[in-house]
Amino acid sequence: MEILKWRVLPLLSLLVSFLFFYIKTSSKSSTSDCSLLPYDDYWISSKRIVTPNGIISGAVEVKGGNIVSIVETEDLNEKFGSARVIDYGEAIVMPGLIDVHAHLDEPGRAEWEGFSSGTKAAAAGGITTLIDMPLNSHPSTISEETLRLKIEAAEDKLYVDVGFWGGLVPENAFNTSALEGLLNAGVLGLKSFMCPSGINDFPMTNSSHIKEGLHVLAKYKRPLLVHAEIQVDTESHRELQDGIGDARSYSTYLRTRPPSWEEAAVRELLTVTKDTRTGWPAEGAHLHIVHLSDARYSLDLIKEAKSNGDSLTVETCPHYLAFSAEEIQDGDTRFKCAPPIRDENNKEKLWEALMEGHIDMLSSDHSPTIPELKLFNEGDFLRAWGGISSLQFVLPVTWSYGKKYGMSLDQLASLWSERPAKLAGLEFKGAVATGNHADIVVWEPDAEFELDENHATYHKHPSISAYMGRRLSGRVLATFVRGNLVYSEGKHATTACGVPILAK
Ligand SMILES: NC(=O)N[C@H]1NC(=O)NC1=O
Ligand SMILES: [Zn+2]
Ligand SMILES: [Zn+2]
Numbered sequence: 001m002e003i004l005k006w007r008v009l010p011l012l013s014l015l016v017s018f019l020f021f022y023i024k025t026s027s028k029s030s031t032s033d034c035s036l037l038p039y040d041d042y043w044i045s046s047k048r049i050v051t052p053n054g055i056i057s058g059a060v061e062v063k064g065g066n067i068v069s070i071v072e073t074e075d076l077n078e079k080f081g082s083a084r085v086i087d088y089g090e091a092i093v094m095p096g097l098i099d100v101h102a103h104l105d106e107p108g109r110a111e112w113e114g115f116s117s118g119t120k121a122a123a124a125g126g127i128t129t130l131i132d133m134p135l136n137s138h139p140s141t142i143s144e145e146t147l148r149l150k151i152e153a154a155e156d157k158l159y160v161d162v163g164f165w166g167g168l169v170p171e172n173a174f175n176t177s178a179l180e181g182l183l184n185a186g187v188l189g190l191k192s193f194m195c196p197s198g199i200n201d202f203p204m205t206n207s208s209h210i211k212e213g214l215h216v217l218a219k220y221k222r223p224l225l226v227h228a229e230i231q232v233d234t235e236s237h238r239e240l241q242d243g244i245g246d247a248r249s250y251s252t253y254l255r256t257r258p259p260s261w262e263e264a265a266v267r268e269l270l271t272v273t274k275d276t277r278t279g280w281p282a283e284g285a286h287l288h289i290v291h292l293s294d295a296r297y298s299l300d301l302i303k304e305a306k307s308n309g310d311s312l313t314v315e316t317c318p319h320y321l322a323f324s325a326e327e328i329q330d331g332d333t334r335f336k337c338a339p340p341i342r343d344e345n346n347k348e349k350l351w352e353a354l355m356e357g358h359i360d361m362l363s364s365d366h367s368p369t370i371p372e373l374k375l376f377n378e379g380d381f382l383r384a385w386g387g388i389s390s391l392q393f394v395l396p397v398t399w400s401y402g403k404k405y406g407m408s409l410d411q412l413a414s415l416w417s418e419r420p421a422k423l424a425g426l427e428f429k430g431a432v433a434t435g436n437h438a439d440i441v442v443w444e445p446d447a448e449f450e451l452d453e454n455h456a457t458y459h460k461h462p463s464i465s466a467y468m469g470r471r472l473s474g475r476v477l478a479t480f481v482r483g484n485l486v487y488s489e490g491k492h493a494t495t496a497c498g499v500p501i502l503a504k
Contacts, residue, residue, distance in 0.1 A: 034497030035484035040064060042084040044440065044480070050094040050413045051432050059085065060093065062438040065482035069434055088442050091477055094413050095432050096128025096160075096439040098420035101225075101290055101315065101363035102391060104130075104162075107153040108138025113368045113460050115157035118391060119498055121458035123159040123487040125392035126441030126476040129501070130160060131424055134167035134191055135202040136367065142167040142202075144181040151500050158498030160481050161439075163424055165225060167202055168192035173209035179216045186502025188424045189222040191290075194265045195229045198338075198386060211272045211282075218276075218285035222503065223313075223423055225288045228265035228298070229257065229339055250328040250335065253381035257340050259294035266298045276311035288423055289314040291365050293339035295349035303358055313360040313423060318397040319388045319466060320350055331379020334466040337365070338386045351405045354415070361419040362398060366391035366459075374464050389465040392457055396474035397467060399445060425503060438483040447475035456490055 032038060045059035051070060058072040059080070073079045099122065105112040122130050132150070134141035141147050141164055150164055166187035172178045179190075190213055192205040205213075213224050245252035266289065275282035292298060292314050302314050319337060324344040328335045335341060353359050367387025375384040390397065398412065413431070421430025428437045449455060451470050459465065479487040486493045 033495035036488045036493050037485045044086050046088040046093040047090050048092045050409050062483045067436050067438050091442050091444050093442050095417035096441045097126050097416040099127050099130040099364050100420045102130045102366040103133045103136040105136045115154045117460040119159040121392040123479045124458050126395045128160050128439035128481045131163040134165050135199045140167050140202045142169050144185040147185045157496055159486050159496045160498045161501050163188045163501035165191040168213040173212050183220050188503050191225040193227040195231050207268050214282045214285040218282045221284050223286040223288045225290050228289045229261040230264040232260050232264050247380045247382045248331045254325050254340050262294040262298040266301045270305045273310040273312050277309040286311040292316045293320050295346050315361045315363045316359050317365045318394050322401050333374045333384035336384050336386045337388045362415045364390050364394045371464050393467045396472040399474040400472045438480055440480040442478040443476045445474050448473045
């Protein structure tokens with residue numbers, strides 16, 4: 001009996017250690033759940049690959065999450081033989097979209113959106129990286145500690161890569177060590193408002209706060225993003241405060257935020273951006289104006305400042321390019337956003353500026369809420385939450401409307417990937433190029449679909465999106481994030497393997 005015990009025990013311990021090793025390695029290999037492909041060394045081929053050197057027919061080699069080579073070839077079979085090739089035929093292979101302006105609202109307001117639903121929607125829409133705004137979550141991301149809360153809340157929930165903007169608010173603007181703490185913790189830059197943000201713990205800044213912020217940012221070579229509207233006390237504004245005007249009519253809301261608000265903000269900002277010119281005190285800093293709506297005087301001022309050498313960029317959003325004020329129905333608060341969607345003529349001018357290169361990039365400004373706060377029953381434009389839900393649809397929307405204005409695939413890739421990557425300082429993203437992350441969207445530009453309730457939409461509240469009911473063209477087939485096939489034909493990878501992007 002004793003002998004048996006001495007024989008069995010070592011065998012048993014061998015078995016236990018074997019089992020332990022097996023479980024450990026197999027749980028490690030379960031990272032393949034990050035991808036709908038069972039391998040990480042393969043080729044993506046197509047007749048239309050959008051690269052910085054033009055559109056080619058060929059294949060992209062992916063290894064260990066990176067693009068390791070790109071070849072132009074007519075006969076793929078001959079070249080690759082039995083290599084693992086995913087052939088997408090005529091579909092477009094393009095850099096994944098980088099959305100530099102999205103509100104995912106977690107922690108604190110996960111019932112509005114959240115990291116999981118938001119990044120699933122992003123993946124389904126061909127977005128491979130998004131940068132989360134510092135407000136609408138609770139608390140706002142305005143300190144090192146609150147950034148940590150963001151990162152904790154995002155853990156295991158990211159289907160795409162996510163970076164974070166920090167908030168520049170009066171509380172931290174003159175506190176250099178607090179701002180540096182936030183920047184050292186890894187925010188990719190700062191964001192501030194020149195008017196009330198709609199969120200109590202995210203108060204507005206004036207130009208002295210902005211000037212201070214820019215000087216700190218100069219050292220880090222990271223940008224300041226600004227919501228450029230200043231409340232100018234116009235006559236119609238006073239009228240509205242006196243309760244005149246039908247709150248269900250979009251034109252009433254439009255009068256509360258005239259283009260002069262944007263113009264006043266831009267004018268004031270440009271007194272500060274002078275400092276970013278070469279040889280001036282804030283050289284190295286950069287100012288980025290978010291969601292421009294006014295295509296008239298505000299845009300003229302921006303063009304002039306750029307030509308004077310200010311380090312300045314500007315974005316607009318698909319909703320300003322897709323919709324015009326005239327078509328917004330009474331009470332349809334899905335369309336309420338700030339700055340507001342302006343008239344048809346302004347929209348045409350925005351397109352002109354975009355196509356001529358005066359607007360540098362596009363972003364979603366996906367800013368959802370719970371349907372209750374859109375006040376659909378009252379249809380009150382003055383009291384409803386301002387923010388458009390669009391994250392999953394920005395690629396088909398940009399394409400559907402853009403192709404009428406002659407937008408090319410190169411322009412699309414520049415507006416949605418290359419320039420946003422540069423703004424956010426993402427060195428290895430933004431282009432299908434050797435050495436970059438394999439962040440790729442594959443899509444069919446001519447495939448049309450009806451955006452109705454049968455369309456699989458991953459936003460937490462699809463019904464509040466202004467795009468519902470539209471017919472769009474441009475269907476996303478597949479999305480790769482660092483080589484992981486995170487979305488394909490209506491399915492997501494089972495594990496969320498996106499990573500937080502922190503500046504160093
Ligand atoms: N707080 C917030 O998300 N505001 C955004 N919504 C919107 O329509 N414009 C904004 O700046
Ligand atoms: Zn804004
Ligand atoms: Zn926003």
